[in-house]
Amino acid sequence: xxxxxxxxxxxxxxxxxxxxxxxxxxxxxxxxxxxxxxxxxxxxxxxxxxxxxxxxxxxxxxxxxxxxxxxxxxxxxxxxxxxxxxxxxxxxxxxxxxxxxxxxxxxxxxxxxxxxxxxxxxxxxxxxxxxxxxxxxxxxxxxxxxxxxxxxxxxxxxxxxxxxxxxxxxxxxxxxxxxxxxxxxxxxxxxxxxxxxxxxxxxxxxxxxxxxxxxxxxxxxxxxxxxxxxxxxxxxxxxxxxxxxxxxxxxxxxxxxxxxxxxxxxxxxxxxxxxxxxxxxxxxxxxxxxxxxxxxxxxxxxxxxxxxxxxxxxxxxxxxxxxxxxxxxxxxxxxxxxxxxxx
Amino acid sequence: xxxxxxxxxxxxxxxxxxxxxxxxxxxxxxxxxxxxxxxxxxxxxxxxxxxxxxxxxxxxxxxxxxxxxxxxxxxxxxxxxxxxxxxxxxxxxxxxxxxxxxxxxxxxxxxxxxxxxxxxxxxxxxxxxxxxxxxxxxxxxxxxxxxxxxxxxxxxxxxxxxxxxxxxxxxxxxxxxxxxxxxxxxxxxxxxxxxxxxxxxxxxxxxxxxxxxxxxxxxxxxxxxxxxxxxxxxxxxxxxxxxxxxxxxxxxxxxxxxxxxxxxxxxxxxxxxxxxxxxxxxxxxxxxxxxxxxxxxxxxxxxxxxxxxxxxxxxxxxxxxxxxxxxxxxxxxxxxxxxxxxx
Numbered sequence: 071x072x073x074x075x076x077x078x079x080x081x082x083x084x085x086x087x088x089x090x091x092x093x094x095x096x097x098x099x100x101x102x103x104x105x106x107x108x109x110x111x112x113x114x115x116x117x118x119x120x121x122x123x124x125x126x127x128x129x130x131x132x133x134x135x136x137x138x139x140x141x142x143x144x145x146x147x148x149x150x151x152x153x154x155x156x157x158x159x160x161x162x163x164x165x166x167x168x169x170x171x172x173x174x175x176x177x178x179x180x181x182x183x184x185x186x187x188x189x190x191x192x193x194x195x196x197x198x199x200x201x202x203x204x205x206x207x208x209x210x211x212x213x214x215x216x217x218x219x220x221x222x223x224x225x226x227x228x229x230x231x232x233x234x235x236x237x238x239x240x241x242x243x244x245x246x247x248x249x250x251x252x253x254x255x256x257x258x259x260x261x262x263x264x265x266x267x268x269x270x271x272x273x274x275x276x277x278x279x280x281x282x283x284x285x286x287x288x289x290x291x292x293x294x295x296x297x298x299x300x301x302x303x304x305x306x307x308x309x310x311x312x313x314x315x316x317x318x319x320x321x322x323x324x325x326x327x328x329x330x331x332x333x334x335x336x337x338x339x340x341x342x343x344x345x346x347x348x349x350x351x352x353x354x355x356x357x358x359x360x361x362x363x364x365x366x367x368x369x370x371x372x373x374x375x376x377x378x379x380x381x382x383x384x385x386x387x388x389x390x391x392x393x394x395x396x397x398x399x400x401x402x403x404x405x406x407x408x409x410x411x412x413x
Numbered sequence: 414x415x416x417x418x419x420x421x422x423x424x425x426x427x428x429x430x431x432x433x434x435x436x437x438x439x440x441x442x443x444x445x446x447x448x449x450x451x452x453x454x455x456x457x458x459x460x461x462x463x464x465x466x467x468x469x470x471x472x473x474x475x476x477x478x479x480x481x482x483x484x485x486x487x488x489x490x491x492x493x494x495x496x497x498x499x500x501x502x503x504x505x506x507x508x509x510x511x512x513x514x515x516x517x518x519x520x521x522x523x524x525x526x527x528x529x530x531x532x533x534x535x536x537x538x539x540x541x542x543x544x545x546x547x548x549x550x551x552x553x554x555x556x557x558x559x560x561x562x563x564x565x566x567x568x569x570x571x572x573x574x575x576x577x578x579x580x581x582x583x584x585x586x587x588x589x590x591x592x593x594x595x596x597x598x599x600x601x602x603x604x605x606x607x608x609x610x611x612x613x614x615x616x617x618x619x620x621x622x623x624x625x626x627x628x629x630x631x632x633x634x635x636x637x638x639x640x641x642x643x644x645x646x647x648x649x650x651x652x653x654x655x656x657x658x659x660x661x662x663x664x665x666x667x668x669x670x671x672x673x674x675x676x677x678x679x680x681x682x683x684x685x686x687x688x689x690x691x692x693x694x695x696x697x698x699x700x701x702x703x704x705x706x707x708x709x710x711x712x713x714x715x716x717x718x719x720x721x722x723x724x725x726x727x728x729x730x731x732x733x734x735x736x737x738x739x740x741x742x743x744x745x746x747x748x749x750x751x752x753x754x755x756x
Binding site (some may be wrong): 133199230231232233234235236239240279281282283284312314315333334335345354356357359360362364365389 | 577622657673677708
């Protein structure tokens with residue numbers, strides 16, 4: 071356990087000095103890997119998320135292949151929703167599809183709290199993974215209340231979030247009750263993972279960037295803060311896309327690390343996030359399709375900009391794109407590990 | 414003609430004092446209107462864009478219905494691409510679909526310059542509309558080189574722009590040649606509209622917000638600036654979505670007015686855009702689904718924040734959403750017109 075606690079990843083989360091930035095990739099366990107596509111055959115996404123053996127195998131694949139400094143549990147932010155009884159499926163090429171979208175106060179009854187016995191496969195997989203991973207930290211995760219609410223209310227992915235915002239503006243009582251319940255479910259899901267042994271957690275508020283700072287502060291941040299406050303004992307990472315205007319507020323929401331997409335340079339992002347927090351990011355996933363010399367320059371630039379932060383975990387600015395060549399990700403890890411701090 | 418030149422819209426473009434901010438809505442001519450859905454029946458989008466009678470009727474519908482301070486020509490940013498021979502259709506529910514995506518230098522041969530005789534229906538419709546509209550200004554428009562390139566390279570709408578960025582990073586010579594040609598085509602399309610009598614033009618760089626400021630500056634801004642520089646004699650508006658990090662650069666690209674989405678408050682946006690420019694925006698289109706008192710507060714707040722700018726044209730932060738109640742848009746116009754500057 072001494073090894074694990076002193077891992078480069080957890081040191082960076084604690085803003086301690088590291089010889090190089092630790093690296094992992096959002097969606098590193100996923101479609102870019104042929105071995106992933108192979109083991110997923112014959113199972114829907116959510117079926118795969120309920121099988122401890124598959125969860126383990128898929129979680130371990132990118133650790134073997136890329137040599138990343140942290141594993142992330144193979145799961146999905148809608149897993150706890152399905153576990154409490156929401157009728158949801160993940161449709162290939164689309165994303166989560168909710169059979170009966172949430173629109174009214176009465177829909178709250180469909181969101182009871184999550185009990186550990188609702189997700190036994192998660193506890194089992196995490197326990198076995200921590201043994202298997204040894205000194206490599208395992209990251210658990212959950213969806214943030216706003217992003218979960220958007221899926222529930224829209225019935226699936228949305229570019230405009232129009233029904234979500236209509237409820238947010240039109241019925242604040244139901245809105246806050248809904249986000250409160252989602253925070254409780256997400257907190258329960260994180261607690262299951264922490265109790266089973268994950269070393270850190272990430273809260274995905276992928277769609278928060280659709281909001282102005284004023285709306286985020288009033289209607290969303292309190293629930294993300296409550297979720298983050300419910301977690302103790304492990305470092306917490308807080309991530310969203312297109313959050314340039316929200317980074318200061320996200321820095322204040324209670325996480326140890328704030329994830330940043332590629333639109334804001336990492337040194338500027340660290341300034342916005344403020345002191346006492348590390349940053350995670352922020353290479354544009356599309357850069358993985360660039361020629362290696364161009365990509366390598368950007369990787370080095372990201373590492374350089376990250377040196378000004380109190381702590382830096384190297385990552386992409388959003389998830390690995392499905393068409394990405396796995397060998398490119400492996401080379402990125404190698405390059406970041408070779409970029410030791412100048413003396 | 415004196416009336417037209419002194420219209421509230423053109424005065425605001427010139428940063429002259431106006432009794433209230435002029436209002437128009439991006440996509441005001443479109444699916445939210447039952448009379449639009451009626452006249453579009455039996456025609457594809459691009460067929461409709463080639464019929465002067467239909468262009469006229471659809472352009473006029475929102476002026477009649479909403480009492481907006483400007484009309485915008487009914488067209489599409491891919492109309493000039495189709496007119497020079499690109500095989501493109503607009504598929505309902507998807508958007509532009511390009512039969513053979515552009516990926517190589519050889520594809521440049523498929524992009525000859527636009528001649529006015531390629532789009533006779535546009536000249537004819539604009540000429541007739543300027544008569545019909547009398548004192549109401551008509552806005553012409555074109556797509557910016559980056560946004561057009563993304564459609565051509567991806568083959569359709571994309572959330573990740575991965576092929577586009579791969580070409581941008583991987584083959585700068587082809588990239589710049591492609592954006593250069595697209596700027597020439599877009600400039601030609603704007604010139605046709607200006608020669609036929611439009612009073613202002615808007616350049617839509619809808620997807621520029623997918624880029625970091627450094628990439629925008631190096632790979633995109635020169636071509637947008639060239640396009641804007643090619644236009645003279647009428648005010649120019651420059652718009653993109655999610656451009657919080659780019660507003661200063663967009664302000665320097667040569668437009669008279671910079672359009673802003675709802676993520677940045679309008680007073681802060683005006684600060685970023687800098688002196689010597691007006692701003693346009695920036696009500697979240699999803700707010701049209703909020704109860705009227707909530708929406709009215711936000712409209713007033715937008716007007717208030719716009720007073721600090723050198724000029725303010727009231728608009729949404731992106732296009733009218735298809736499910737929007739037209740009566741809500743009518744009430745917004747009425748409210749903005751009643752918000753006269755305090756004495």
